[in-house]
Amino acid sequence: MKPIKTFNVSPSIPEKLLPLKELAYNFRWTWNHATIELFRRLDSELWEKCFHNPVLMLGRIDQHLLQSMLDDEGFMSHLSGVYAHFQRYVSQDACWFPRVSGQDGKACIAYFSAEFGITECLSIFAGGLGVLAGDHLKSASDLGVPLVGVGLLYQEGYFHQYLNEAGWQQESYEENDFYNLPLLPEKKTDGTPYKVAIPFPGRTVSAQIWRASVGRIPLYLLDTNIPENNADDKKITYQLYGGDSEMRIKQEVVLGIGGFQTLDMLGIQPTVFHMNEGHSAFLSIELIRSLMKKYGLTFKEAQGIASAGLLLTSHTPVPAGHDYFPNDLMTKYFSQYAKDLGLDWREFMALGRKNPQDSTEPFCMTTLALRLSSYSNGVSKLHGKVTREMWKSIWPEVPEDEIPIRHVTNGVHIRSWISAEMNLLYDRYLGPRWQEEPGKKEIWEKAGGISGEELWRTHERRRERLVAFVRMRLRKRLEKLGASKRELEVAEEVLNPEILTIGFARRFATYKRATLILKDPERLTRLLNNSQKPVQIIFAGKAHPKDDEGKKLIQSIINLVRRDDFRRKIVFVEEYDMAVARYLVQGVDLWLNTPRRLMEASGTSGMKAAANGVLNMSILDGWWDEAYSPGVGWAIGRGEDYVDSTYQDQIEAEAIYDLLEEDIVPLFYERGVDNLPRKWVAQMKESIANLCYFFNTNRMVQEYSERFYIPVSRRYQQFLSNGLTEAKKLSAWKENIQKNWPKIMIESVTTGPLNDLTVDVQLAVQSVINLGNVTPDDVTVEIYSGKVDALGLIISPETTKMDAARSLGDGKYLFEGRCASCQKSGNYGLTVRVLPYHPLLSTPFLPGLISWSQPI
Incomplete structure (x- = not known):
C-alpha cells in the first residue's frame, strides 16, 4: 500500500549534544580520527552495525544512552574539543589556495564526476575513479580551493558482492536511504527543495538537488527518483553504471547538462569546469549553448570562450573503457539540441568523432571533451604518454610527444587511509605540519627518525587486527552458506597474525591478472608453507557484474583455497569496499600489483599501502613506473613490452617467485635478538620518506591548481571581460586562419x-x-x-x-x-x-x- 503523504522523522538530540549532528553531516569526520573515535565512543557496536554512518547511528541510538552522555564529563570534553577543532577548520581563511592564487575570491572550480567515493556508507561509487574523486574533494577542502563537486545520487549505488558455494560471484543491491545519510536536500529560502528541469526528447526530466558537505567543499548530487518524473525517468539515477547504452546517455545528460544547470540555478558561476573522465562532457555543449543565449554569440564565438574554461582528466588507458554512442541514440537525444547550437547534424556529430569526415563513426564522449577543452591530462607520467598515443588522430601530423595532453600523477588523501596509530606516530615524529602540508618533502624526510621498534609494533598491531577482521568476515560468509561446525572452527584458524602477509585487492578485471601469483601452485605452496619463513596471501575485489572472465578469476582462487596446503594460507575477502580496503592497506606487509603494462592508468591502492609503511611489489606501470627506485619496494620486470601474453605471464610469474624467494621473504625474516626485522623496517621508513610527499592528493590538487585552475580561471574571466572583445577577436582570427x-x-x-x-x-x-x-x-x-x-x-x-x-x-x-x-x-x-x-x-x-x- 502506497502512502498518501510522506514525511521525515529526525532523531531527538539534547541541545548540548547538537554539535554531534553538525559533525555527522560533514564528511570531514572521514579523515579526522578524533571525530570517528567520538562516534565510536557513543556505541562502538552500533557504529559498526550502522556501517560507519553517524547520521544513521544518531537516529538509532538509544535515547537514554544519549541522555546519559550529558553526565559523562570525559565524553563532553571530547565532544567540546572535536567540535572546536571542526569549527576552526571550516571557518579558516588562511589556506594555501587564497595565498597563491591572488584572485580575490573570483575563482570557482566545478568538478564533475559520475562517481564520488568519500566513505563506505555513501555508496555512489564503483572503484578507483570515484575514490580518487572523493580524495580530490578532501584535499581541495584542506587547501582552501574554491571548488564545488557535481555528481549523481544513485538510489542503489554499486552492487554488494557475495559468493555462492561454487565460489561464483553473486550481486545484490540495496537502496540508499538518503534521509539517513550525511546528505541534505538543497532548499530555497521558502523551505522548498531545489529541483532542476532538464530538457529531454518530448519532455522535461526533473532532478532534486542534494548537498553533501566534504569539509569546506559542497558536493551537489542529482536525484531523478522524484514524483514529478515518469517511471522510466525515475530510474535514470537508480543504479550506478546500470542498464544499456540508452540509460548511460540519459545519466550523462543529467550529469553534464543537468549538473551545469544546477550550478546556474544555485547562483554558482564557475570559472573552471573540470571533467573527471568524459562522462560529464555534455556540460561543454551546455556551456556553449548558455553563452550563446546569454551574450548573443555564434557557436564558434561561444566555443572559444567555453574552451578556455574546460579541463578534462582522462583515467582510461584502453579504448573500450570510453563511452561511445551510436548515431540513432544521438539523433534521439540531441537532434533538437544541435539546431539550438546552430549546427547541422554532420557538424554536431563531428564534435565527438576522431575523424570528423567518417559518418559511420560513433559519438565518443572523450573525443567531445578533448575537442572542446583547452586543457587535458592523463593521471601518471606513463599514462600521459599512453593517452597521447591513443588520441593522436585528433591532432593529425602533430608529433606524439607534443600532442597537448599533459599528465598530473594521481595521489591519495593520506589522512583518509592511514590508521589512527600511524597518525599518532607521524604526529610524534614528523610534527603537525605533515597534516597541513603533506606535499613537503622535507617533512617526510624525518621518517628516517621514526623509532624502528615503534613503527614495527604499530604495524604488527594492524596486522593482528586485519587477521581478526578477515576471520570474522570469513566466518560470516560460511554461516550464510550453512557451513558445519568444523568448517567454522577452521575459519577461526585461517591466517597467522605473525607471518609475512601479501595483499592483492582491486577490481577483478582480466588485465589486472589477480591470479598471476598462483600460476605455479607447487612453487607457491613451497613458499607459503615454509616452516621457518611462511607466507600468506589475502585477496579482495569485485568483478563487474557482466564480466564472467573476471568472475572466473575469483572462482579459481576459491577453488585453490580448498586445497589442504592452501586452506589456511590464502583467503578471499568478500564485499571489497573502502572499509575492507583500509584494513588491508593498513595491515599487510607487502602490496602486490600485477597489471599488464600500459593498461593501468595510475593505480592508487599501492600509495595507500605505502602511507601505512607497507612495501610495494608491482609491475612497472602507472604510478609505480615513476615511483620505483631500489630501496622503496620491488619491481616485477624492467618495464618490458611483450607480444605474446602467455609468455609474458610465465616470465612475470617467475619474476614474482624469484623476488619472494631470494629477496623479500629472507629480508622479512632477518631478525635481531629482539625479533625486530631492522632491514625491513629501514625499507619501510625509506618508502614513507620517498613516496608519501609526492603521491598524495594535496600535492596533486596543488599541481592542478598551479598548472590549470589558476591560469584557466584567469583566462576564462579575461574572455568574459570587456564586453567579450578579446574572445570575439580570437574567434574571428581562428575562423580566418582555418579558412586560409x-x-x-x-x-x-x-x-x-x-x-x-x-x-x-x-x-x-x-x-x-x-x-x-x-x-x-x-x-x-x-x-x-x-x-x-x-x-x-x-x-x-x-x-x-x-x-x-x-x-x-x-x-x-x-x-x-x-x-x-x-x-x-x-x-x-x-x-x-x-x-x-x-x-x-x-x-x-x-x-x-x-x-x-x-x-x-
Missing part, C-alpha cells in the same frame, strides 16, 4: 654547407613560405631537428624559431633561423614547420593546423 590554412605552403628549405659539420655548430636555415592571406604575425615558423634513427625519423627533437626576414611579394616570405646546436656526433636531420600563433591561444597545436616541409 590550406593555402599555406613551404616552398623551399635551404641550408648552409652540410659537409664537415662539427659538434656545437648551429646550422643556418632559410625557408620560403607562401602564407597566402595570412601574415607572419599569425604563425610561428620553426626548425624541427634532432638525431635520425634507423627508420629515418627524427628522435629527441628540438625546435628553434625562425624569423620573417623579408616579404617576397604575393604572400611569400623568407624566413631565417639557425638549427639547434648538435651536442653529440651522429646522423641528424631537420625539417621546417608552420604553426598558428596568437597570444591568447592555450596551445599552438590546433587540430588540422600544422604544415611541414619534407625532411632534408
Whole structure:
C-alpha cells in the first residue's frame, strides 16, 4: 500500500549534544580520527552495525544512552574539543589556495564526476575513479580551493558482492536511504527543495538537488527518483553504471547538462569546469549553448570562450573503457539540441568523432571533451604518454610527444587511509605540519627518525587486527552458506597474525591478472608453507557484474583455497569496499600489483599501502613506473613490452617467485635478538620518506591548481571581460586562419654547407613560405631537428624559431633561423614547420593546423 503523504522523522538530540549532528553531516569526520573515535565512543557496536554512518547511528541510538552522555564529563570534553577543532577548520581563511592564487575570491572550480567515493556508507561509487574523486574533494577542502563537486545520487549505488558455494560471484543491491545519510536536500529560502528541469526528447526530466558537505567543499548530487518524473525517468539515477547504452546517455545528460544547470540555478558561476573522465562532457555543449543565449554569440564565438574554461582528466588507458554512442541514440537525444547550437547534424556529430569526415563513426564522449577543452591530462607520467598515443588522430601530423595532453600523477588523501596509530606516530615524529602540508618533502624526510621498534609494533598491531577482521568476515560468509561446525572452527584458524602477509585487492578485471601469483601452485605452496619463513596471501575485489572472465578469476582462487596446503594460507575477502580496503592497506606487509603494462592508468591502492609503511611489489606501470627506485619496494620486470601474453605471464610469474624467494621473504625474516626485522623496517621508513610527499592528493590538487585552475580561471574571466572583445577577436582570427590554412605552403628549405659539420655548430636555415592571406604575425615558423634513427625519423627533437626576414611579394616570405646546436656526433636531420600563433591561444597545436616541409 502506497502512502498518501510522506514525511521525515529526525532523531531527538539534547541541545548540548547538537554539535554531534553538525559533525555527522560533514564528511570531514572521514579523515579526522578524533571525530570517528567520538562516534565510536557513543556505541562502538552500533557504529559498526550502522556501517560507519553517524547520521544513521544518531537516529538509532538509544535515547537514554544519549541522555546519559550529558553526565559523562570525559565524553563532553571530547565532544567540546572535536567540535572546536571542526569549527576552526571550516571557518579558516588562511589556506594555501587564497595565498597563491591572488584572485580575490573570483575563482570557482566545478568538478564533475559520475562517481564520488568519500566513505563506505555513501555508496555512489564503483572503484578507483570515484575514490580518487572523493580524495580530490578532501584535499581541495584542506587547501582552501574554491571548488564545488557535481555528481549523481544513485538510489542503489554499486552492487554488494557475495559468493555462492561454487565460489561464483553473486550481486545484490540495496537502496540508499538518503534521509539517513550525511546528505541534505538543497532548499530555497521558502523551505522548498531545489529541483532542476532538464530538457529531454518530448519532455522535461526533473532532478532534486542534494548537498553533501566534504569539509569546506559542497558536493551537489542529482536525484531523478522524484514524483514529478515518469517511471522510466525515475530510474535514470537508480543504479550506478546500470542498464544499456540508452540509460548511460540519459545519466550523462543529467550529469553534464543537468549538473551545469544546477550550478546556474544555485547562483554558482564557475570559472573552471573540470571533467573527471568524459562522462560529464555534455556540460561543454551546455556551456556553449548558455553563452550563446546569454551574450548573443555564434557557436564558434561561444566555443572559444567555453574552451578556455574546460579541463578534462582522462583515467582510461584502453579504448573500450570510453563511452561511445551510436548515431540513432544521438539523433534521439540531441537532434533538437544541435539546431539550438546552430549546427547541422554532420557538424554536431563531428564534435565527438576522431575523424570528423567518417559518418559511420560513433559519438565518443572523450573525443567531445578533448575537442572542446583547452586543457587535458592523463593521471601518471606513463599514462600521459599512453593517452597521447591513443588520441593522436585528433591532432593529425602533430608529433606524439607534443600532442597537448599533459599528465598530473594521481595521489591519495593520506589522512583518509592511514590508521589512527600511524597518525599518532607521524604526529610524534614528523610534527603537525605533515597534516597541513603533506606535499613537503622535507617533512617526510624525518621518517628516517621514526623509532624502528615503534613503527614495527604499530604495524604488527594492524596486522593482528586485519587477521581478526578477515576471520570474522570469513566466518560470516560460511554461516550464510550453512557451513558445519568444523568448517567454522577452521575459519577461526585461517591466517597467522605473525607471518609475512601479501595483499592483492582491486577490481577483478582480466588485465589486472589477480591470479598471476598462483600460476605455479607447487612453487607457491613451497613458499607459503615454509616452516621457518611462511607466507600468506589475502585477496579482495569485485568483478563487474557482466564480466564472467573476471568472475572466473575469483572462482579459481576459491577453488585453490580448498586445497589442504592452501586452506589456511590464502583467503578471499568478500564485499571489497573502502572499509575492507583500509584494513588491508593498513595491515599487510607487502602490496602486490600485477597489471599488464600500459593498461593501468595510475593505480592508487599501492600509495595507500605505502602511507601505512607497507612495501610495494608491482609491475612497472602507472604510478609505480615513476615511483620505483631500489630501496622503496620491488619491481616485477624492467618495464618490458611483450607480444605474446602467455609468455609474458610465465616470465612475470617467475619474476614474482624469484623476488619472494631470494629477496623479500629472507629480508622479512632477518631478525635481531629482539625479533625486530631492522632491514625491513629501514625499507619501510625509506618508502614513507620517498613516496608519501609526492603521491598524495594535496600535492596533486596543488599541481592542478598551479598548472590549470589558476591560469584557466584567469583566462576564462579575461574572455568574459570587456564586453567579450578579446574572445570575439580570437574567434574571428581562428575562423580566418582555418579558412586560409590550406593555402599555406613551404616552398623551399635551404641550408648552409652540410659537409664537415662539427659538434656545437648551429646550422643556418632559410625557408620560403607562401602564407597566402595570412601574415607572419599569425604563425610561428620553426626548425624541427634532432638525431635520425634507423627508420629515418627524427628522435629527441628540438625546435628553434625562425624569423620573417623579408616579404617576397604575393604572400611569400623568407624566413631565417639557425638549427639547434648538435651536442653529440651522429646522423641528424631537420625539417621546417608552420604553426598558428596568437597570444591568447592555450596551445599552438590546433587540430588540422600544422604544415611541414619534407625532411632534408
